[in-house]
Structure formats: C-alpha cells, structure tokens
Amino acid sequence: MKDMAKVGLSIAAIVLCGGFIVKSVISSGKSADFPDGGTWTECNACGEMQLIDPETRGRFYDDNPSQMGQPMVCPMCKRGRLKDGLKCPLNGCFYIQAGQMADGRPVCPKCKKPLP
Ligand SMILES: [Zn+2]
Ligand SMILES: [Zn+2]
Known part of the structure; x- marks a missing residue:
C-alpha cells in the first residue's frame, strides 16, 4: 500500500512538472514583436x-x-483582406517584400533605410 502511494505521488509530480514546462514554453513565445x-x-x-498569430489565423x-x-x-x-508582409x-513600416540597394x-x- 505504501509503495502504491509513493508511485502515485511521483506520477503526480511528473505531471505537474511537465505542465509547468509546457506553460513556460508557451508564455515565452508571446512577445508582440517576436x-x-x-x-x-x-x-x-x-x-x-x-x-496575426498562427492561432488567430487557424481559428479564422x-x-x-x-x-x-x-x-x-x-x-x-x-x-478588407489581409496582405501578409513584414514590419x-x-x-515600423509595412512592406510585402524588401527592396534591394545597388550593392x-x-x-x-517605404523609408528606404537599409535593413539590419
Ligand atoms: Zn480592415
Ligand atoms: Zn521602413
């Protein structure tokens, strides 16, 4: 009986721990400019x-x-319809495709500044 309780506890610990890892991975990717x-x-x-994040797009x-x-x-x-592009x-200009300088x-x- 005692051993069964131990096993149950360690399973609970693994589940809790796994849930925490998944949670931290999800929240770390939530920056607006990411x-x-x-x-x-x-x-x-x-x-x-x-x-538009992939989740919003998927739901649509x-x-x-x-x-x-x-x-x-x-x-x-x-x-309207959304055009995909880059910022x-x-x-913070919106553009569909980057231009190219002579070099x-x-x-x-839009602003004609070289992109980093
Ligand atoms: Zn609109
Ligand atoms: Zn620009």
Whole structure:
C-alpha cells in the first residue's frame, strides 16, 4: 500500500512538472514583436497593420472553411483582406517584400533605410 502511494505521488509530480514546462514554453513565445509569434499583415480596406498569430489565423479558417486558400478577412473592419508582409524594424513600416540597394543589401521599400 505504501509503495502504491509513493508511485502515485511521483506520477503526480511528473505531471505537474511537465505542465509547468509546457506553460513556460508557451508564455515565452508571446512577445508582440517576436518574429515567429505571427505575421504582420495590412488590410487592403482600412489599411490597419496587424500582427496575426498562427492561432488567430487557424481559428479564422476553422470558422470559415470556405475561405481556405484566400487571404484572411480583416478582423478590424470585416471588409478588407489581409496582405501578409513584414514590419520594418527601423520605422515600423509595412512592406510585402524588401527592396534591394545597388550593392545587394536589403532595403525597406517605404523609408528606404537599409535593413539590419
Ligand atoms: Zn480592415
Ligand atoms: Zn521602413
């Protein structure tokens, strides 16, 4: 009986410990500017720049399976479509694709600053 209680306790400890690790991994990836935490998008109707995380995107296509393969509908105005792009780390400009300087370095197409 005593041994059974011990085994039960150690299982509980493992489960608790595992849950803690999973929790800390999830919360560590939740920074707004974290590049893997989502995609910067711009709405083609209201022009609002938004960071869409994979979870929000997944939920949208789960709720609207007919929209699969099409750009996501803007959650702000519900009219426009979101264009995927990148955020300029210097001035926060939204751009779809980086430009290129004469020497081949990437440049922000909006503010024309070389990208780090
Ligand atoms: Zn919009
Ligand atoms: Zn820029």
